[in-house]
Amino acid sequence: MKNTICPKCGNETQELYDGRCKDCFFENFKLAELPLVLHAKICATCGARFNKNKWANTGSIEDIVFNTIEDALFIHDRAEDIEIYFEPRQLSPHMYRVKVEINASVMGMPLHQKLKTEVRITREACDACSRISGGYFEAIIQIRATNRQPSPEEIQKCMRITNEVLERMHKKGDRFAFISNSAEDKDGLDIYVGSTNASRHICKEIESYLGGSFSESPTLFGRKEGKDVYRNTFSMRLPEFSAGxxxxxxxxxxxxxxxxxxxxxxxxxxxxxxxxxxxxxxxxxxxxxxxxxxxxxxxxxxxxxxxxxxxxxxxxxxxxxxxxxxxxxxxxxxxxxxxxxxxxxxxxxxxxxxx
Ligand SMILES: [Zn+2]
Ligand SMILES: [Zn+2]
Incomplete structure (x- = not known):
């Protein structure tokens, strides 16, 4: 086999790695790098995490600490069979100190590296929680009945369906699937909901359980950042007659x-x-x-x-x-x-x- 010369040390080598012999390649090799201080922003109310310019539902605070480290951790392109171990220690509600250990192999060579970092946590209100506390809503569901008033049982069923659908939608990632207000009077029930899409699902579900039909109409509410803002009114009409x-x-x-x-x-x-x-x-x-x-x-x-x-x-x-x-x-x-x-x-x- 023909040997070449390493341009760095001048020794003969059979193969070049990133333009150097194996010894020179590993001389200053860094398997992994991690900043000494990392920042995580979470919602004080619901625990959502702010990442890549948006809020998202995540798991526990420890999950958020791990995710923050994973997102910041740089591991060399040539590393294979990577194993990462975390050892978190909570110093205060605002700070975690974490030891990270990485095992990997690079070009057949087993490597091991230990790193340390500190995750600093700030808490504020996420987009959804600040909307909830501000009474924000995107849609109103107006539940009425045809030629009569809805019965208390029907109102209860509608409320139960609404809560079930919102919980399901929230789990699926619709952060605005929440009720910001509800009002009941003799004509029926009005539910103010943070998400138009979730409201539509609620009406479909009520329709399939209690019958009736619904229509949807947008009304111009105002302008925000140069764009028209609409609110949607869902008119849910329960049927004139029901079981019994x-x-x-x-x-x-x-x-x-x-x-x-x-x-x-x-x-x-x-x-x-x-x-x-x-x-x-x-x-x-x-x-x-x-x-x-x-x-x-x-x-x-x-x-x-x-x-x-x-x-x-x-x-x-x-x-x-x-x-x-x-x-x-x-x-x-x-x-x-x-x-x-x-x-x-x-x-x-x-x-x-x-x-
Ligand atoms: Zn060399
Ligand atoms: Zn929140």
Whole structure:
């Protein structure tokens, strides 16, 4: 093999590394370098880390210390099989002293290096936390119901869905997925949210659980740094009827089971299943709710007929027996007054799919 001359020391060598013989290459070789002092900025409230000009959710304070070191640590390009060990020591809430050990191999030569650094921590309010404390919001979700007021249960469900969606979005990195305010009055609920995108997800989720529909409209709010700033209003409209409502629709009496993309329920006059798009239920009248239906004493059962005491007049009336009814004479059963006379409600089938 032909030898060459090292331009640095003049010795003969078989190979040059970065233009020098192996001895000269390793003479001033630095496997790794690390500044003696590093700075980390974290949010005093939520613990987010400020890095590369933006705030991001991270793990514990120790994770932030490690990440700060990793970001500043320079390791030689030729290093392979790199192993890094950290030994952090907290001196104060504002300072960590960290020993770093690096094992690697460079051109087949195993190398080891110890380094020391100090990570200084400053705490301030991150973009999201300062927006929360300043009452900032990007969108308002207005929850209303069609031709009625939302029930307290619906308001509760909407609030629960909102919190669940926000938590999920926040975990996925939407830092503005937070509620900055909410207000409830007789017409419904207004929720002020930091993120338009999260608000849209909330409305979609409410729609899939409670039915109804929503629309979105931006309004010009002002100008910031030469750009128009918009706020979005989401009008969430819950459906007119919900599970357990008993409605009269033309010549039918229906107990609603679910009011979503389709309306499902039971036709109480013949016991058949009811399924129709919401448009077909327009103009129906709510006559009762299962939860507040009147009770009537069942006097006797004959074939497919029931004799019951009318809860208002206490006269005995004969009505049709629902298919699903196991009550015996003497029991009380739920009844509703309709334009077709008194109707007995069938026994409740378990409602698994309702939130
Ligand atoms: Zn040399
Ligand atoms: Zn924060």
């Amino acid at each position: 409502d008993i409605i009269e629709l033309r010549d039918r009496v229906i107990e609603v089971r679910k009011f979503g993309k389709n309306v499902t329920g039971t036709d109480l006059l013949n016991g058949s299943r009811f399924l129709a798009p919401p448009d077909e239920v327009k103009g129906a009248t709510l006559i009762a709710k299962r939860s507040t239906a009147a009770n009537a004493v069942l006097v006797a059962i004959e074939n497919n007929e029931l004799m019951v005491l009318d809860p208002d007049t206490f006269e005995t009336v004969t009505i049709k027996k629902p298919v699903l009814l196991s009550a015996k004479a003497g029991d009380e059963i739920a009844v509703v007054k309709t334009s077709h006379g008194l109707i007995a409600l069938p026994e409740e089938v378990s409602r698994k799919n309702n939130l």
